Amino acid sequence: MRKSDFVLRNDVAEWFSKPLHELLRLASATHKKYFPDGEIFLNTLVSYKTGGCGEDCAYCAQSSRHIENSQKAVFLSEEEILEEARLAKESGAGRVCISASWRKVPNNEEFEIVLSAGRKIRAMGLDVCATLGTISESQLLQMQDAGFSAYNHNVDTGENYYPKIITTRTYSERLETLKRVQSSGMHCCSGGIIGLGESLDDRIDMLHVLADREEPLFTVPLNVLVPIPETPLENVEPIEFWDLLRVISVARIIMPKTRICLAAGRAEMTDEQQVLCFMAGVNAVFAGEKLLTTQNNNLYKDKSVFEKLGLIIK
Numbered sequence: 198m199r200k201s202d203f204v205l206r207n208d209v210a211e212w213f214s215k216p217l218h219e220l221l222r223l224a225s226a227t228h229k230k231y232f233p234d235g236e237i238f239l240n241t242l243v244s245y246k247t248g249g250c251g252e253d254c255a256y257c258a259q260s261s262r263h264i265e266n267s268q269k270a271v272f273l274s275e276e277e278i279l280e281e282a283r284l285a286k287e288s289g290a291g292r293v294c295i296s297a298s299w300r301k302v303p304n305n306e307e308f309e310i311v312l313s314a315g316r317k318i319r320a321m322g323l324d325v326c327a328t329l330g331t332i333s334e335s336q337l338l339q340m341q342d343a344g345f346s347a348y349n350h351n352v353d354t355g356e357n358y359y360p361k362i363i364t365t366r367t368y369s370e371r372l373e374t375l376k377r378v379q380s381s382g383m384h385c386c387s388g389g390i391i392g393l394g395e396s397l398d399d400r401i402d403m404l405h406v407l408a409d410r411e412e413p414l415f416t417v418p419l420n421v422l423v424p425i426p427e428t429p430l431e432n433v434e435p436i437e438f439w440d441l442l443r444v445i446s447v448a449r450i451i452m453p454k455t456r457i458c459l460a461a462g463r464a465e466m467t468d469e470q471q472v473l474c475f476m477a478g479v480n481a482v483f484a485g486e487k488l489l490t491t492q493n494n495n496l497y498k499d500k501s502v503f504e505k506l507g508l509i510i511k
């Protein structure tokens with residue numbers, strides 16, 4: 198049985214057409230209703246395999262098709278993953294997400310390392326999740342056994358615009374992965390990127406597909422494109438901050454129970470812009486200096502903003 202209400206595309210489009218001040222007010226009220234305690238969830242991303250990816254995602258520094266020095270993958274050892282998890286715990290993060298630049302999760306000793314590291318991170322008292330690419334049912338079961346509670350697989354953008362960004366994996370393959378994750382009983386996370394050159398319609402499509410799930414998503418990571426030299430999107434026109442704020446507000450209204458996570462692009466924002474994002478419904482961020490290949494916010498600076506706002510770090 199479907200656990201979330203149907204969300205119609207027309208309704209999403211209507212929200213986007215509202216004046217921003219009205220959206221912000223409603224998003225803020227929705228946020229307060231569903232997350233009354235003013236919590237901010239701190240996640241840390243640990244990249245087990247970086248680079249050497251054969252996919253052609255037009256924004257990505259890890260694609261060997263775009264970036265000369267990304268031909269070869271770099272792996273962390275299990276001990277290095279655990280060391281990063283320990284540092285994350287010390288700095289107050291409650292969740293570690295292990296990432297790998299795979300198209301499809303392999304059934305080999307590399308996956309065994311992810312499982313083993315996940316087990317040990319869980320034993321440290323941290324929540325552990327992963328974003329590893331297309332994954333099978335049996336691999337999801339192995340991850341659950343190892344203590345992973347969530348799996349992330351982004352849709353990146355709306356279905357119509359998607360072929361301009363990625364040609365090596367279909368949109369329906371992504372949606373199939375999301376279905377498998379939701380059927381497995383693990384928390385499912387999925388989000389996308391704003392500023393890929395997409396239109397308003399594409400943003401509406403993306404939020405609609407994220408909101409219209411059998412079960413509400415656990416987390417929706419929203420990224421702002423950080424253009425990477427040598428990628429096809431290196432010269433794309435930057436978006437206005439207000440466009441992001443509108444996307445966050447609509448996301449909060451149509452996905453009231455979901456954690457909205459401000460991911461890449463936060464380092465480029467002022468404190469005041471981030472505060473507006475928190476008021477509009479963001480209640481999770483990635484902590485740590487690096488977010489895969491892009492710069493992220495310094496945790497001490499983050500904490501001072503959270504303290505000023507009276508947000509409770511989780």
Ligand code: SF4
Binds near residue numbers: 251257297
């Ligand atoms: S986004 Fe993921 S799948 Fe796409 S090129 Fe980068 S690492 Fe590969």
